Amino acid sequence: MKKHYAAIIRELSWGDFKLKYYGSVFGLLWSFLKPVIMLSILYVVFYSFLKITIEHYAWYLLIGIIFWNFFADATKDSIQNMYAKAHILKNTNTPPIVVMVSSIVHSLFTFLITLVAFFAIISMFGFAPSNALFFFPCIVLLAVLLTFAVSLIIVPLSVRFKDFEHMWDIFLQMLFWVTPIVYQHYAVPAAYVKWYLLNPLARIIIDARTVILAGAFPETKQILITIGIVLFLCAAAVFIFKRSDKSLVEQL
Amino acid sequence: MNEKRPNMNPEIAIRAEHVSKVYKIPHERRVTLFETLAGYVMRKVSYETFFALEDVSFSIAKGEAIGLIGKNGSGKTTLLKILSGMIPPTSGSFAMRGKVAPFLSLGVGFHHELTAEENLYLYGAILGIPRRDITRRMSDILRFADVERFRNMKLKNFSSGMVSRLAFALMIETDSDILLLDEIFAVGDKDFIPQSFAVLEAYKKAGKTIVLASHNLALIESYCHKTMLLSEGKLEAFGNTKDVIARYVAH
Numbered sequence: 001m002k003k004h005y006a007a008i009i010r011e012l013s014w015g016d017f018k019l020k021y022y023g024s025v026f027g028l029l030w031s032f033l034k035p036v037i038m039l040s041i042l043y044v045v046f047y048s049f050l051k052i053t054i055e056h057y058a059w060y061l062l063i064g065i066i067f068w069n070f071f072a073d074a075t076k077d078s079i080q081n082m083y084a085k086a087h088i089l090k091n092t093n094t095p096p097i098v099v100m101v102s103s104i105v106h107s108l109f110t111f112l113i114t115l116v117a118f119f120a121i122i123s124m125f126g127f128a129p130s131n132a133l134f135f136f137p138c139i140v141l142l143a144v145l146l147t148f149a150v151s152l153i154i155v156p157l158s159v160r161f162k163d164f165e166h167m168w169d170i171f172l173q174m175l176f177w178v179t180p181i182v183y184q185h186y187a188v189p190a191a192y193v194k195w196y197l198l199n200p201l202a203r204i205i206i207d208a209r210t211v212i213l214a215g216a217f218p219e220t221k222q223i224l225i226t227i228g229i230v231l232f233l234c235a236a237a238v239f240i241f242k243r244s245d246k247s248l249v250e251q252l
Numbered sequence: 253m254n255e256k257r258p259n260m261n262p263e264i265a266i267r268a269e270h271v272s273k274v275y276k277i278p279h280e281r282r283v284t285l286f287e288t289l290a291g292y293v294m295r296k297v298s299y300e301t302f303f304a305l306e307d308v309s310f311s312i313a314k315g316e317a318i319g320l321i322g323k324n325g326s327g328k329t330t331l332l333k334i335l336s337g338m339i340p341p342t343s344g345s346f347a348m349r350g351k352v353a354p355f356l357s358l359g360v361g362f363h364h365e366l367t368a369e370e371n372l373y374l375y376g377a378i379l380g381i382p383r384r385d386i387t388r389r390m391s392d393i394l395r396f397a398d399v400e401r402f403r404n405m406k407l408k409n410f411s412s413g414m415v416s417r418l419a420f421a422l423m424i425e426t427d428s429d430i431l432l433l434d435e436i437f438a439v440g441d442k443d444f445i446p447q448s449f450a451v452l453e454a455y456k457k458a459g460k461t462i463v464l465a466s467h468n469l470a471l472i473e474s475y476c477h478k479t480m481l482l483s484e485g486k487l488e489a490f491g492n493t494k495d496v497i498a499r500y501v502a503h
């Protein structure tokens with residue numbers, strides 16, 4: 001039974017990946033173009049216009065953008081994918097969670113390809129990897145778990161309430177600015193930092209930069225807090241999703 | 253299936269006891285969050301309960317071919333969906349003995365931008381057929397569907413008949429003891445229907461249990477041992493195919 005689901009996840013995510021680039025002129029290039037254009041805009045505005053002073057600002061930005069894009073695109077896709085695969089869910093006994101996982105796996109393909117391209121480019125500019133980089137896969141894994149947990153929470157909501165998708169778009173816009181993507185979290189007023197750092201995506205991006213740009217391992221205490229937050233969200237998400245699982249397909 | 257299982261004797265393939273499916277239809281369906289919030293505040297929640305299935309009980313012996321007839325909206329698809337485990341019944345219980353095919357209608361999961369071959373892998377995964385089995389049987393499947401020349405053509409360029417032949421050809425690769433089929437002959441042409449009918453005949457001979465929902469009464473009459481007639485969610489008749497069809501037509 002489990003093997004059968006793994007096969008469905010593989011075929012669905014791979015099929016979606018192929019479909020995304022079928023018949024497009026730039027093909028795979030699109031997954032690089034999006035972060036590069038975002039990088040150019042933010043770089044010009046914040047570095048040239050607003051004179052932000054952060055070391056290696058282009059790389060700093062790019063790491064934030066890549067993780068952000070994965071989180072934002074994967075969560076949005078997970079909502080849309082539910083409707084795109086409604087015919088499968090309604091006419092076979094494939095459980096909704098299989099479709100959710102396939103959606104995340106599909107987003108993960110693009111995320112990993114972008115990361116490979118990122119490391120290729122940064123090496124061309126003389127980036128010297130340190131031992132800390134061995135920790136990077138753990139950070140990627142945390143990002144994936146976080147994204148999965150959030151999807152498990154928002155998908156039932158968006159199926160139940162048709163306007164949730166719009167709310168999620170607005171929420172993402174807000175989240176973008178309460179996540180240290182264009183600025184450093186030190187810029188947040190000291191009174192709010194404690195709350196600010198409850199945002200697991202902020203913590204993950206901060207750790208990713210520590211590992212890549214500073215070549216240092218994240219502080220043990222901090223990374224344990226990050227893992228704690230992510231695991232708590234996963235547990236809550238599984239609990240919420242299980243409760244809605246049965247009626248989810250009927251509401252689609 | 254975690255429903256309470258009724259006791260079953262080994263000769264029974266499907267047993268349903270007092271199965272009901274109730275849909276609550278709010279008088280003003282609230283789909284947006286704002287409407288729901290407003291609804292909670294104003295306490296104006298009025299529902300109409302609609303019985304898609306009402307107290308349906310029956311048992312089907314192993315190896316029987318059962319026709320399922322009734323008007324549109326009489327609960328045929330709901331019943332098949334419950335039996336296949338896609339939706340839970342509101343009350344009542346049911347039990348199945350043997351492997352149930354994981355689909356009701358053909359071509360589910362087919363994607364029009366993918367080629368015939370790619371779709372067979374995708375659809376095959378959904379039906380639970382291992383990838384290597386599809387690879388091994390690929391030529392046979394395409395030959396049965398009579399689309400060998402188009403194996404690398406995108407499905408959007410196929411005629412609807414070709415698509416359903418392909419779906420049928422793959423369906424017969426699944427290894428199930430119980431098949432629940434919902435209007436699978438709605439789109440076939442005059443050559444395809446006898447071809448697929450022959451396969452169903454072979455299934456019957458092989459002792460598989462089949463429930464076939466259809467509006468094609470001639471097909472039901474020639475194929476099914478017994479027939480169920482559903483009317484507004486209730487099991488109105490279950491017995492000899494000829495008698496049940498006569499009763500349905502007389503209505």
